Amino acid sequence: MRTLREIKKIYENKEANVKEVVESYLEKIKEWEPYINAFLHIPYEDIEKQIKELESKSPNLPLYGIPIAIKDNILTKNIKTTCASKILENFIPPYDATVVKRLKENGAIIIGKTNLDEFAMGSSCENSAFGPTKNPWDIERVPGGSSGGSAACVSAGEAPISLGSDTGGSIRLPASFTGVIGLKPTYGLVSRFGLVAFASSLDQIGPFGRTVEDIAITLQIIAGHDPMDSTSSPYEIPNYLEGLGKSVKNWRVGIPKELWYKGVSEEVLKTLENSFGVFKEMGVTIEEISLPSLEYALPVYYIISTSEASSNLARYDGVKYGYRDFTAEDLISMYKQTRGKGFGSEVKRRIILGTYALSAGYYDAYYLKATKVRRLIRIEFEEAFKKVDIIASPTSPVLPFKLGERISDPLQMYLTDIMTIPVNLAGIPAISMPAGFYNNLPVGIQFMSSFFTEDKLLQFAYAYQQFVDFSKKYPTLPNKERV
Amino acid sequence: MERRDFKEQLKKTAHLARLHLTPEEEELFTKQLQNILDYFKKLQELDTSNVEPMAHVLPLYNIWREDEVKESISQEEAFKNAPEIEDLGFKIPRIMKREE
Structure with missing residues (x-):
């Protein structure tokens, strides 16, 4: 239950070795997992191997x-x-994904694989074929999705850092629901090589952590060009730690009216009220702005992401890898049976939706139209960032909801992402910070900045965390009777 | 679109996507997807006649690399996850229907 800096101190002072620190986290995992199911597998043997391999490496490695x-x-x-x-x-x-390879090269120990909505499709982590993850703050509630496991494990103290992926809010929403920090970098900043593709023009990997410094340290390692990803950005990576602690006085913060009032619950608005006082203390100026096309972001997102998914998920055909249904007599029925039985409900729904949006007769009205509106959304953000440095909004329109509450109505579930989706469509970076609690349930605030300005975004988030810091606030282990 | 027509459309789309659906799924998805597509109609409000489509957010172009021989995973590793193989090839069920 420590930050990176604190773990590093432990090693420097020789208070514990790597094995002991890793074991302390495995102990936490053992305590919490029966309640929250954040992990799908813990590779005990591989962890021992990784610890052994670390013995020959320099203790000065950043991770x-x-x-x-x-x-x-x-x-x-x-x-x-x-x-x-x-x-x-x-x-x-x-093989390892590029991000995993970089983490390992920099000394990190991969301690487990975390739960998600199947193929990252969902906002609650209930769409997992292996059972839902639960929110450590209230195990009757969802942790948000799709990276629910990665968020919940950092929230409960089972890991100091985790990686998730964000296609429409899948890092930020669970960060908000579980009271931790989650960053979605600019599209293309972090390599997608080895990330199982959902919607390739939107997917991006990012870190979860408890302090902005930890997020910055992790981003520094995973960001940067990768020849294995043809959409990976060729730009030079700045030093993300340099700006931390520097003043953000007189920065301009935009408050888009489309994201603050309509459709946001009373509880969330009330909890976020104090952030305006914090902005004042930070010395920034507040400007109300308008991004009128955001009203259309949700349909645009669900058309584009399902279209891309219908193509990306065509590879699961029971031939090269994965599950196969062996009862089918011919090839076409083998494909259909394999996919029909292998995929869960939400994945099937989205594949059909995407196939429909791309099919002859509907392409112009759905896919093509959506890509045009996507441009409008992007242009509006570009214009807005000429006037303001940061745009702030709630991360989620609602508090963490109860398991089962939204799962039977897909449209209702989709609406949970209304605050986070515009960011992916535009490609810009955004971070969700814990901003407060309502009845012991976390509420997050989202900060967005312009393309490839993660350095500024982190500087701002760091300044915010100096006033609003929940990095030491942990949920308590539930009573056994509640399971 | 009429519910019954849409259900036919959905069955056709599921076939194109190579997805077997149970009758219960067909019924449920018809209701849910029609609901979602109705919501998507909102987009038609916007005039986009002068807007170019945008499939991708960054002005990035495909990056070509030299065609060099590099280390890669072995054939064995590549086949390790396959459901059925024969003589280092993926084995699939028959393509033609069996003659009666």
């Missing part, structure tokens, strides 16, 4: 001996990667 949890749609060599889907239930990747 030396830091346990990190990885969302189970990011490939880990020789460690099962399932995407929380029956179709990949036994899949063992033959």
Whole structure:
């Protein structure tokens, strides 16, 4: 239950070795997992191997001996990667994703693979084929999705840092619901090589942590060009730690009226009220702005993301890897049976939706129209960032809801993402910070900035955390009777 | 679109996507997807006649690399996750229907 800096101190002062620190986290995992199910697998043997390999490496590595949890749609060599889907239930990747490779090269220990909505499709972590993850603050509530496991494990103190992926809010929403920090970088900043593709023009990997400094340290390692990802940004990576602690006085913060009032619950608005006082103390100026096209972001997102998904998920055909239905007599029925039985409900719904939006006769009205509105949304953000440095909004329109509350109505579930989706459509970076609690349930605030300005975004978030710091606030282990 | 027509459309789309649906799923998805598509109609309010489509957010172009021989995973590793293989090839069920 420590930050990176604190773990590093422990090693420097020789208070404990890597094995002991990792074991302390495994102990936490043992305590919490029966209640929250944040992890799909803990690779005990591989962890021992990793610790051994670390012995020959320099203790000065930036992530030396830091346990990190990885969302189970990011490939880990020789460690099962399932995407929380029956179709990949036994899949063992033959290589590491670029982000995993970089973490390991910098001394990190991969301690487990975390639960998610199947193929990252969902906002509650209930769509996992292996059972939902629960919110450590109230185990009757969802942790948000799709990176629910990665958020919950950091929230409960099972890991100091984790990686998730964010296609429409899948890092920020669960960060908000579980009271931790989650960053979605600019599209293209972090390599997608080895991230199981959902919607390729929107997917982006990012870190969860408890302090902005920890987020910055992790981003520094995973960001940067990768020749294995053709959409990976070629730009030079700045030093993300340099701006931390510097003043943000007179920065302009935009408050888009479309994201603050309509459709946001009383509880969330009330909890976020104090942030305006914090902005004042930070010395920033507040400007109300308008982004009128955001009203259309949700349909645009669900058309584009399902269209891309319908194509990306065509690869699960029971031939090269994954589940196969062996009862079928011919090839076409084998494909259909394999996919029909291997995919869960939400994945099937989205594949059909995407196939429909791309099919002859509907392409112009759905997919093509959506890509045009997407441009409008992007232009509005570009214009807004000429006037303001940061745009702030709630991360979620509602408090963490109860398990089962939204699952039977997909449209209702989709509306949970209304605050986070515009960011992915535009491609800009955004971070969710814990801003307060309502009846002991976390509420997050989202800060957005312009393309490739993660340095500024982190500087701002750091300044905010100096006033609003929940990095030491942990949920308490539930009573056994409640399970 | 009429519920019954849409259900036919949905069955056709599921076939194109190579997805077997149970009758219960067909019924449920018809209701849910029609609901979602109705909501999507909102987009038609916007005039986009002068807007270019945008499939991607960054002005990034495909990056070509030299065609060099590099280390890669072995054939064995590549086949390790396959449901059925024969002589280092993926084995699939018959493509033609069996003659009666």
